[in-house]
Amino acid sequence: MLSEADLSELESTLLPALERHHLRLLAHSLRCLQQASGDVGSLPEGDQLTDWARRQPNLAVDPTFIPVLVEQLGKAALQLDAIGEELGKPALQLEIQDLVHWGQRQADERLQGPEGDISDFKPPHN
Secondary structure (H helix, E strand, O other), rough: OOOOOHHHHHHOOOOOHHHHHHHHHHHHHHHHHHHHHOOOOOOOOHHHHHHHOOOHHHHHOOHHHHHHHHHHHHHHHHHHHHHHHHOOOOOOOOHHHHHHHHHHHHHHHHHHHOOOOOOOOOHHHH
């Protein structure tokens, strides 16, 4: 579960709404994966995630959602693992601030594009 501080940090970025939403999903997935990992310290997979999800009281209302959640957490784990590698940290040791910095760097790289810095942009002449 994301804390108020986590949410505040995510919302304080100047990123567009869609990118902030993506970061919220990654952050929520990170917190779920950290919980599900228990004392193991490695990213939980398959049965371990399913067992964790079944123990969550808020998921007991709709058990058909559990396989969907487990699948999405598995996909998020792959992305968090890649982010962790990029930052030189195990995925489960990432913090919200790491995700925010990663998201901002991704946005900056998109703005710069393959042609270089955005300051090199010249509008077309009419």
